[in-house]
Amino acid sequence: MEKEKRVRDIMNPIEEYNTVNADAHLCDALSILKQNHEKVKSCSVGHFHKTVFVTDKSKNIIGKVSMYDLIRGLVPETAKKPALRAYRAILSSRMEEVADEVGEIQERFKWLDSTFVGLVKEQVDKKISDIMGHVQPILKEDDTINWAVYTMFRAHVREPLVVRDGKVVGVVNMMCILNQLLEVVGPECKVHWK
Numbered sequence: 001m002e003k004e005k006r007v008r009d010i011m012n013p014i015e016e017y018n019t020v021n022a023d024a025h026l027c028d029a030l031s032i033l034k035q036n037h038e039k040v041k042s043c044s045v046g047h048f049h050k051t052v053f054v055t056d057k058s059k060n061i062i063g064k065v066s067m068y069d070l071i072r073g074l075v076p077e078t079a080k081k082p083a084l085r086a087y088r089a090i091l092s093s094r095m096e097e098v099a100d101e102v103g104e105i106q107e108r109f110k111w112l113d114s115t116f117v118g119l120v121k122e123q124v125d126k127k128i129s130d131i132m133g134h135v136q137p138i139l140k141e142d143d144t145i146n147w148a149v150y151t152m153f154r155a156h157v158r159e160p161l162v163v164r165d166g167k168v169v170g171v172v173n174m175m176c177i178l179n180q181l182l183e184v185v186g187p188e189c190k191v192h193w194k
Contacts, residue, residue, distance in 0.1 A: 007148050008141035010180055011162045011170030014061075018052045022062060022129040026073055029065040029128055051159055051171075054132045061161065061168050063132030073131030074123045078108045137163035139172060145180060148172050 018032045029052050036049060054063035111119060138155060139148055139162045151160055152172070162170040 005145055005180070006141065007139050007143045007145065007162055007172060008170070010145060010148075010176045011141070011172050012049070012176065013170050014053075014161075014168050017049050017171065019055045019059075019061070020052050020065065020128055022054050022056055022127070022132070024128045026070065026124055026126045026128065026131060029131075030070060033065075033067065033070070049171075049173075051173075053135075054128050061135065063129070064135050064159070065128060065132050066159075069131050069133045073126055074119055076108075076111050076123065077130075079111065135159075135161055137161040137168055139163070141169060145177070149177060152177075 018036070020028050020032065032052050033050065051064050051066045053061045054065060056062050111122075114122075138151055138157065138160045141162050141164050143151075143162075148160065152158065159171050159173045161168050162172060
């Protein structure tokens, strides 16, 4: 009987990933992701990922920047504020209060009427710490693959970090799981990974 694989057997080592400091700017992460994309397109030898991990001054991982985070980073901060007052104002019968709230909402979302070029130029100087997604180590290297799949589903995390003795040692992503799926049923389904 074959020994059951664990997270340590399928994870990508953390050393394969690029990092960027939290004080860097959006352009720095964009440059790294573009370089990785070009390497993938040219079929270069090596490991290239679509995520860049964000580090603090002590080189501890404190966040991540993926393509999604970069695009989400283009949304101005004013548009991200919840509109709770707007909801209360709609329920209110006071017309002036509603008019003020509508004006505030229009101001917050006026960026939607600008051009994409204008939007990018306004937001490109954001710091990585302003756009990064947060991460937390949520898998141990001796966890089962089933637990990794469940954790990804339950926590809505596409790339959970893997820890050993409190130190990040790897990442499990969708490709890690797909590779295992192909290994198990690929021959049966006549699907082969080249």
